[in-house]
Amino acid sequence: MAGGANNMAPIKEVAFEKVYDAPIDQVWKAWTDPIMLKQWWGPNDVSIPECEVDLRVGGKFYIVMEAGEAMGQYKGTKWPMMAEYTEIEPKSKLSYSAKAWTEGAEEETTIETVTDLILSEENGKTKLKLKSAILKSGPNATVAIQGMQYGFSQQLDKLNTFLS
Amino acid sequence: MVEYTNELNMVFGSLSDHTRRDILTRISKRSMSVGQIAEHYQLTFAAVAKHLQVLERAGLVTKQRKGKEQIITLAPKTFAKAYNYLENYKQLWEDRLDRLNTFLTKEQQSLESMMFYTYVLLSKKDGQHYIGHAENLQKRLEEHNAGKNTSTKYRRPFELVYYEACKNKYAAIKREKYFKTGFGRRYLKDRLINKTINN
Numbered sequence: 001m002a003g004g005a006n007n008m009a010p011i012k013e014v015a016f017e018k019v020y021d022a023p024i025d026q027v028w029k030a031w032t033d034p035i036m037l038k039q040w041w042g043p044n045d046v047s048i049p050e051c052e053v054d055l056r057v058g059g060k061f062y063i064v065m066e067a068g069e070a071m072g073q074y075k076g077t078k079w080p081m082m083a084e085y086t087e088i089e090p091k092s093k094l095s096y097s098a099k100a101w102t103e104g105a106e107e108e109t110t111i112e113t114v115t116d117l118i119l120s121e122e123n124g125k126t127k128l129k130l131k132s133a134i135l136k137s138g139p140n141a142t143v144a145i146q147g148m149q150y151g152f153s154q155q156l157d158k159l160n161t162f163l164s
Numbered sequence: 165m166v167e168y169t170n171e172l173n174m175v176f177g178s179l180s181d182h183t184r185r186d187i188l189t190r191i192s193k194r195s196m197s198v199g200q201i202a203e204h205y206q207l208t209f210a211a212v213a214k215h216l217q218v219l220e221r222a223g224l225v226t227k228q229r230k231g232k233e234q235i236i237t238l239a240p241k242t243f244a245k246a247y248n249y250l251e252n253y254k255q256l257w258e259d260r261l262d263r264l265n266t267f268l269t270k271e272q273q274s275l276e277s278m279m280f281y282t283y284v285l286l287s288k289k290d291g292q293h294y295i296g297h298a299e300n301l302q303k304r305l306e307e308h309n310a311g312k313n314t315s316t317k318y319r320r321p322f323e324l325v326y327y328e329a330c331k332n333k334y335a336a337i338k339r340e341k342y343f344k345t346g347f348g349r350r351y352l353k354d355r356l357i358n359k360t361i362n363n
Contacts (some may be wrong), residue, residue, distance in 0.1 A: 014254040018261055022268040030264060031301055032272075040267035100249075111249050130261065141249040143256065158203055 010133035011112075012027060020126045024119055027126045028091045031117065043143070045069075050080075059085050061096055065143075078103035079143050086114075093118050105140065112136040181278035183207070184215050188238065197233040216355060280336035281344065284326040284352060287319040293352070294322065295343045297336040301327060325356055 020027055030036045034051040041048055041063060050064040061083040067074040073082040083098035094117040115132040179185055187201055202212040219225045228235045244334040247256060252255055281301040285294040285308060294316055297306035305324055311317045330336040 012250050013254055014257055016257060016261060020265055020268050022272050026268060026271060027264075030268060036267070036271075040260070040263040042263045043256070044259070044263070113203070128261070130257065132253070132257060135251060137250055143247050143249060 010135055011137055013131070013133040015132075016128070016130045017140055018128045018130075019122065020128060023124065024091050024126045025052045027119055027128065031094060041065070049078075055085065055088060057085055057088055061085060061098070083115075088117075091119060100143075101138070102142070108138045108140040109142070110136075110138045111141045174187040176211065177208075178218045178224060181215070181218075184219055186211075187215060187219065187236075191225065191236055191238050195235050197230075197235055201236060219362050249302060280327050280330045280333045282336045282339040283314075283324060284343070284356070285322040286325045287316075288321050288323060292319070293325070294319070295340055297333070297340045299333070326352065 012128055030040065032055050034053050037051050037053070038048040041051070043065070045068045045144065046065045047065060047068055049066050050062065052060060052062040054060045061081075063081050063162045065081075065085075067077040069075055079100060079102055081098050082098040083096040085094070085096050087093055087095035097114045098112070100111050100113065112135045113132055114135060115130070118129040120127045120129075179188075182200065183205065186204075190196065190201065190204065198209070198213060198216060201216070202209050203243075205212055216227070216239055220227055223239055226237050228237065249256070278299065280297060280299055282295070282297045283301060283304070285296070285305070286292075287294060296304070301324075305322070307313055308316050308322050309320055311320060313338045316322065328339060343352055
């Protein structure tokens with residue numbers, strides 16, 4: 001990846017903790033099996049035409065999102081992400097540093113991120129801790145997201161409350 | 165970017181009115197004709213039509229003629245807004261992790277609904293039984309009868325005389341092994357005896 005990216009202070013950092021009602025093997029597989037990744041990586045109304053996983057430190061993790069019909073003006077837009085695994089502990093830890101961009105506008109849209117995923121087992125459920133940071137961002141880094149399929153009503157309700 | 169801002173202004177402008185927000189909420193559940201929408205308000209038909217016009221101009225709804233009626237549908241594309249990576253990085257991940265949850269739940273359900281079977285076939289040729297296990301029993305029986313299994317090829321045709329459903333492959337194999345023991349054969353004989361008498 002870009003030299004020295006890891007030494008940069010992040011522009012933005014997010015962290016999550018979730019518990020999934022699924023065995024740890026399944027969750028690990030969902031993150032590392034391209035066939036499974038294609039089914040949830042998203043966002044909504046986006047298809048994943050390409051996904052490659054070379055699960056070893058220094059190996060590539062490549063995934064392309066493509067906007068679907070429902071995204072109107074964005075339809076057909078592709079957002080590739082090219083990552084490199086930096087740490088792998090099977091069924092426990094996965095780290096990668098990545099570059100993501102909008103196809104055709106690589107220069108102004110590229111963002112560089114680092115992501116750490118930690119899984120642990122808890123009474124047959126799986127606890128997921130995720131930390132992801134943006135280290136560098138082009139001036140026009142956007143990704144389209146479809147807000148209607150899930151939670152459009154909630155969004156509208158929120159907006160309703162906000163505007164009333 | 166200017167175009168985008170204008171579009172947003174229009175969206176927010178059209179949402180600033182209570183009736184219009186109410187109409188949107190209504191049609192987010194299902195598409196409706198102008199008449200159906202108008203029924204819900206103490207406004208003239210023309211006033212409702214005007215609100216719909218504002219919503220349509222902002223790209224929030226689409227109008228479609230269907231016979232005599234105009235059907236109003238929520239326009240999803242306006243809601244496919246561009247996410248600024250920086251501002252919305254958290255939301256992007258939040259959505260992704262939610263989808264992971266949905267995906268895992270579905271996977272889990274399909275795993276649980278998968279059954280394995282231990283089965284007993286009766287060869288109509290030599291009158292002897294054949295015991296095996298399979299995930300898709302129907303398909304396996306067809307394979308046996310089509311001669312796709314070399315060890316049973318010359319004993320065709322077969323009839324399915326007994327089967328048990330097991331929770332997983334391991335349990336099905338274990339059951340198959342049991343059926344092949346002396347105790348297992350006696351157990352099967354008891355279970356199959358009625359069948360033999362009936363025949």
